[in-house]
Amino acid sequence: GAVVSQHPSRVICKSGTSVKIECRSLDFQATTMFWYRQFPKQSLMLMATSNEGSKATYEQGVEKDKFLINHASLTLSTLTVTSAHPEDSSFYICSARRGGVGQPQHFGDGTRLSIL
Amino acid sequence: KNEVEQSPQNLTAQEGEFITINCSYSVGISALHWLQQHPGGGIVSLFMLSSGKKKHGRLIATINIQEKHSSLHITASHPRDSAVYICAVVGGSQGNLIFGKGTKLSVKP
Numbered sequence: 001g002a003v004v005s006q007h008p009s010r011v012i013c014k015s016g017t018s019v020k021i022e023c024r025s026l027d028f029q030a031t032t033m034f035w036y037r038q039f040p041k042q043s044l045m046l047m048a049t050s051n052e053g054s055k056a057t058y059e060q061g062v063e064k065d066k067f068l069i070n071h072a073s074l075t076l077s078t079l080t081v082t083s084a085h086p087e088d089s090s091f092y093i094c095s096a097r098r099g100g101v102g103q104p105q106h107f108g109d110g111t112r113l114s115i116l
Numbered sequence: 117k118n119e120v121e122q123s124p125q126n127l128t129a130q131e132g133e134f135i136t137i138n139c140s141y142s143v144g145i146s147a148l149h150w151l152q153q154h155p156g157g158g159i160v161s162l163f164m165l166s167s168g169k170k171k172h173g174r175l176i177a178t179i180n181i182q183e184k185h186s187s188l189h190i191t192a193s194h195p196r197d198s199a200v201y202i203c204a205v206v207g208g209s210q211g212n213l214i215f216g217k218g219t220k221l222s223v224k225p
Contacts, residue, residue, distance in 0.1 A: 032211075034212055040219070043118075043120075043217045046213070046214075101206065101211030104164045106161065107161065108160035109157065110157040
């Protein structure tokens with residue numbers, strides 16, 4: 001149980017394109033979803049936290065107008081990278097949690113985004 | 117100084133060896149995850165613990181809250197254990213994870 005599906009797994013696109021990444025909890029209701037980013041040889045870093053039906057909370061330095069997060073249902077959150085540029089190339093991964101802080105997070109397989 | 121420090125950064129072992137990866141943290145936490153990340157990037161949560169010790173197959177995780185230290189042990193290591201192992205602590209008001217930089221483990225046959 002506790003499967004999280006993230007799609008697509010890999011995206012290569014031109015600069016200026018907007019890219020949408022989906023994160024779905026397949027067999028549980030995710031009250032909270034997290035979006036993380038990992039640059040090469042770096043730690044995973046939290047970008048934003050989203051609770052179903054609420055606006056996402058963004059970490060310092062993450063532009064909310066560039067990284068649009070929608071958590072419209074208990075099983076789906078989307079991250080849209082708007083007008084992507086080469087510096088946005090990174091590994092993006094979501095996690096989902098059912099319940100409060102004491103519950104485990106379950107990870108998607110990640111999306112490798114390459115902007116040319 | 118990072119809030120979560122792991123050691124070693126890289127580890128090469130022979131098949132069958134006992135492996136230990138260490139994690140120290142400097143922030144207050146409610147729990148700690150040990151995660152496994154494979155070359156494709158996907159992450160699997162191995163353990164979530166807030167006290168004591170947990171065991172799953174050949175994997176053992178321990179945590180000492182007072183000393184702010186956790187260890188991940190792998191007994192009878194196997195080449196399929198080769199991966200990056202990441203320590204992540206549950207912090208922040210919404211329980212987001214703060215990650216260590218990971219330990220890259222290579223187990224040679």
